[in-house]
Amino acid sequence: MLARQAESACAAPKLGRTVPVPELIAPDPRVYRSFLAAMAEFEAEGQGGPDDDSNTGQAIREYTGRWADPAEFARYLRELEDQAQDESPRPDGRVPQTTLWWVSGNEYLGRISIRHWLTASLREIGGHIGYDIRPSARQRGYATAMLAAALPVARSLGIDRALLTCDEDNVFSRKVIEANGGVLEYKNGDKVRYWVPTA
């Protein structure tokens, strides 16, 4: 008995799983499985409905049921790549947009989209940057870190001050923006508008 107690007291502590440091990457098929799981989480949360004009919502509407085919997923990645090219054809009113993913190893955590310039409508609602973190990865500081990592990318696209808008009652997103230096400009209906320096 004593021997067993002594043995357990000397046992090495169990080592925790090492989590790769999250990073911002161009959309990459290496996170395919995790991306699909993340989209299912967003859908379960209610995203992708007819009124959801977020990039993730639009993608869910268009690709759910198709993503399960890796060739369709590859097509989606090509679409994202095309959207980032200033010279690519795009629907009226759309501006080029760079989408980046926040990942830890092969795990998809979230995405951030940077619109290369503002239209009159983006100037009021939408702004330069939109993002989301998958529901199971929230409240770990990822959105705050992801926006911080994306600001230099915005700067490299010629954006000195990024406009970010969000619902006035989206307290968590407002915290993310304010933690990154966002200065509240004014409220427009139920939206608040912040300017965030990219330097």
Ligand SMILES: CC(C)(COP(=O)(O)OP(=O)(O)OC[C@H]1O[C@@H](n2cnc3c(N)ncnc32)[C@H](O)[C@@H]1OP(=O)(O)O)[C@@H](O)C(=O)NCCC(=O)NCCS
């Ligand atoms: C808003 C969103 C991106 C925040 O992502 P996140 O990774 O959870 O954010 P962070 O972990 O960086 O947290 C930012 C702040 O909000 C707080 N927060 C986030 N979720 C919270 C919750 N459910 N309850 C309480 N506080 C919360 C964090 O504690 C942190 O506050 P702090 O700076 O005082 O510590 C995420 O909730 C999301 O994707 N929501 C849906 C899409 C959306 O709203 N996108 C933004 C559109 S403008």
